[in-house]
């Protein structure tokens with residue numbers, strides 16, 4: 535159980551949900567600025583939460599789709615084995631993808647200036663075609679991926 539299951543999330547700007555086995559869906563939460571989700575094994579859906587600035591998803595093996603939230607600036611996805619695609623979020627500035635073995639691609643987002651990628655095996659081949667935008671200031675990729683990218 536968590537504050538969303540308990541229906542106690544009105545007027546919150548920051549919500550951290552962890553170790554909830556019950557939650558399946560994150561609803562739209564008005565006014566929410568940051569949402570952290572950690573180890574929710576049955577979570578399937580995250581609503582496209584308007585106004586959300588920062589989304590962190592850790593260890594949610596049943597999440598397939600990351601919502602394309604307009605205005606989202608920070609997206610961190612760690613250890614989510616069913617995520618395949620990262621949506622093309624126009625305003626995204628910071629993207630971190632760790633231990634997502636099935637992510638196959640990252641979109642070419644104009645505003646993006648920090649990308650961290652670690653242990654995402656399927657991204658390897660596709661990064662050959664990735665052309666970072668001129669605004670990209672930090673691109674940290676696991677060493678063997680980096681060699682591919684900058685060869």
Ligand SMILES: [Zn+2]
Nearest residue numbers: 535536539554
């Ligand atoms: Zn819960």
